[in-house]
Amino acid sequence: MSGRAVFRGLLVIAFALLVQMTVVLDVRVAGASPNVMFLLPIAAGVVAGPVEGAAVGFAAGIAADLLTPTPLGLSALVGTLVGFGVGAMSGSLVREVRGLPTLVALGASAVAVMLYAVLGAVLGESQFLHVDLAAVVTVVAVANALLAGPTVRLMRWALTPPAERSSAGGRR
Amino acid sequence: MARVARPRRSRRTLSTLVVLVLLSVTIITLDDTGHARFFTSGVKSLASDVYSPLRRGVNGVLDPIGRFFAGAVDYGSLERENQKLQDQILTLELRKSTDAAERRQLAQLQRLLATNKLPSVASLSMVAAEVTAQNVSNFAATVSVDKGTDQGVRLGDPVVGPGGLVGEVVTVTHQTATVRLLTDGKSVIGVSFGHQEEATLQGFGAGHALQIDYVPSTAAVARGELIVTSGLQGAALPPGIPVAEVTSVRSVVGAADKQVWARPVADLDGLSYVEVVQWSGSS
Structure with a gap:
């Protein structure tokens, strides 16, 4: 990743964190609120591949962990694994086909929430399994699927060099 | 050429994953360890200090928008809450007549607390x-x-x-x-x-x-x-x-x-x- 991509990536993470901690927290459906911080590594993985997906997942996870009363590093671990997984599995097909990132965001967000709950329980936070996991998984996955389009565009702006971005725009 | 570059890139990809996973696990372990927890909670505290004014500022601007969406999504619960509040008003009106009796009861409880020498919350800052x-x-x-x-x-x-x-x-x-x-x-x-x-x-x-x-x-x-x-x-x-x-x-x-x-x-x-x-x- 170039210095420019790192700077823009951090800018996107800071913006997403602000949105998460202000507007998104007020939206509660069935007792659960969306989590856009899990969407960032998914979008980065789709746009730029596994290394960038893992790096964005780590940074976004640490940023989220610093402001929540949950174990520091847990979101970073989940973000790293999910970003890497999405980047490794999404080939050029996901990047080119319109609508496919939405489905990837839906599935990967659900996996991220479940992974977070299970890893948390393994690390001694057994209360993570007492929450209404079905509601949390559904709310986070659906919200992230709806927000996948703009987030992928934002990540493309942050991580893709201008030359590649304009050629990708041309293909669409 | 591409055949040579692929394994090298794959190794770099895997090593990035391993490094980030190890780093995450190390941070989790430090956060769970007695002495190091002091450090990690200090970092959390610092992050919160830096972030709070920003959040307050954005909240001031965006709160009405957030509440609008929350209201739209949670309309059913707002209706239930409204009903609950109306019920509470009715209950309070019914209780008005028994206020004097309740005051006596409260005084009794206060005396009981004093008798038991329990420190009352009201006496604390x-x-x-x-x-x-x-x-x-x-x-x-x-x-x-x-x-x-x-x-x-x-x-x-x-x-x-x-x-x-x-x-x-x-x-x-x-x-x-x-x-x-x-x-x-x-x-x-x-x-x-x-x-x-x-x-x-x-x-x-x-x-x-x-x-x-x-x-x-x-x-x-x-x-x-x-x-x-x-x-x-x-x-x-x-x-x-x-x-x-x-x-x-x-x-x-x-x-x-x-x-x-x-x-x-x-x-x-x-x-x-x-x-x-x-x-x-x-x-």
Whole structure:
């Protein structure tokens, strides 16, 4: 990743964190609120591949962990694994086909929430399994699927060099 | 050429993953270790100090928009809340006539507290705080408040709201604090009921009933009974704060303990202002 991509990536993470901690927290459906911080590594993985997906997942996870009363590093671990997984599995097909990132965001967000709950329980936070996991998984996955389009565009702006971005725009 | 580059790139990809995973695991371990936890909570506190003014500023601008969307999504619950408030008004109107009797009852309770020499919460210093965020994570029942160490809030301070105990301060920065609610899965507090029977009250997550453990099968406890903090020697909370109301009691044949469930007396879902009791410094 170039210095420019790192700077823009951090800018996107800071913006997403602000949105998460202000507007998104007020939206509660069935007792659960969306989590856009899990969407960032998914979008980065789709746009730029596994290394960038893992790096964005780590940074976004640490940023989220610093402001929540949950174990520091847990979101970073989940973000790293999910970003890497999405980047490794999404080939050029996901990047080119319109609508496919939405489905990837839906599935990967659900996996991220479940992974977070299970890893948390393994690390001694057994209360993570007492929450209404079905509601949390559904709310986070659906919200992230709806927000996948703009987030992928934002990540493309942050991580893709201008030359590649304009050629990708041309293909669409 | 591409055939040579691919394994090298693949190795770099895998090594990035391994490094980041190891780094995450190291941070988790440090956060869970006694001495290092002091450092990680310091970093969290610093991050919160830097971020809080930004969040307050954005909240000031975006709150009306957020509330609009929340209202649109949660219209059903708003209707239920409206109905609940109307019911409360009716109940209060019915109670007006019994106000004098209640005042007498209150005076009796105050005398009882004085007789037992229990330190009353009212005699302790309190810091009024506004709730700035609720449940910042789907996996923890917490609220954030706008008062911190600069205003005298300390780690472990009990927090009370309208009706009774809300929870205790689990992280504190210069200007903010995070309060773990009674309903959080990590919340365990010492309580008492009836004729000074002692038990522990445990949370099971937001929206779930509270469980009262270690209630002997011989103990007299009934539905509707008020549970208060026990305040045993060295307890984290002062005694006598109303905590919960018993909602169900079940006796199992042959079991040493009763299964008792309760609900918080404070409305934890609708918190706007709370009082932080400056207790940890006085204990």
